[in-house]
Amino acid sequence: MAALRTEVGGLIDIIARGVLALSLRNGSSSTIPPYPDETQYALDMVVLACLHEGGTTPPAGVPELIRWCTDLTSRAWSFLAMAEPSLAVPRLVHPEHRTQTRTCAELAGLAQVADDLLKGISVDVSPKEANERRRFVESQVLIGPETHRALLMRAPRLVLVLKSVRDLYLSVPEEWVVRGMTALCPSCGLLALPGFPDDRRMAWCESEVCPPGLRIDRSYPSATSLVLHPALRLFHSLPARSEERLSREPVLTKLGMRPVEHTGSRYRVDMPGGEERIFRVYDRVEPTLLARDAVADQVEVAVVPSGSRAVQPGFREAFADALPDGTQVDLVTDDVLTTYLTNDQKDR
């Protein structure tokens, strides 16, 4: 099975990229060929793996492969356990809503795509302008038919900012369209699906953690709306709320929280005692991939929102186990960080 691994990742990464490519395809149903190259490649590799392992009938085509991706613990995937012995991924596609999961996005490498996209809009502009563009995309998940006019009324300058980042907005994927409309989650602000118990309330949202039943207060005609690139929605809009909250905390202002570089998401802070630490706010579901990215980002502290998956049992242990020998990255929630720093300041 070693032959199934490539220089850019294992079989599961290839399948995740295939699923995402299908979702990113504009203007046609995900079940109709021709499929994106990444999707076809994923199917070919799965077929090859089934034939190599024997005993498993390969998926007949892309629609069946996507159905398989709703449950990676099923017997159909027995060959995957051999190819990826350390894998513990339940699904890449939600079985009911048919949306790709956050695990899928993380395995497909969208975190790096998100950072690259942000760097792309920061080239040859002042740090102030780069920051303005970044704040805009992080807060504006969807552009509806009224957005341009609303910005003109509220802050005309933002119309220019929108123009400079418009390429980061794409057609709404079909899995997020219900009766011609696309909704935003009232809690996390990412894409939402209505239906629990009716279309006025939310059944599911992209962050996967907001409770169903919340009243939907923002819904837009899908055909005339554009949504922010999924990489930026999941890897910047989502943690941005926690990041903003931290930046407003008096104790962090006092300790001098400041960006390391104007295009990045890392911050410096002078810890009690004068020692400088570099941190970044992450909102992730896969601890091993978070550990890998935190090491690549060269942060000393990975801060996670207190309501995120990172507080679930086993996450911290899996994160620590995935760090390379001799590497130290602290994993703390935003609440714990501010409480610790505030108490420390009181004691002084």
Ligand SMILES: [Zn+2]
């Ligand atoms: Zn939500």
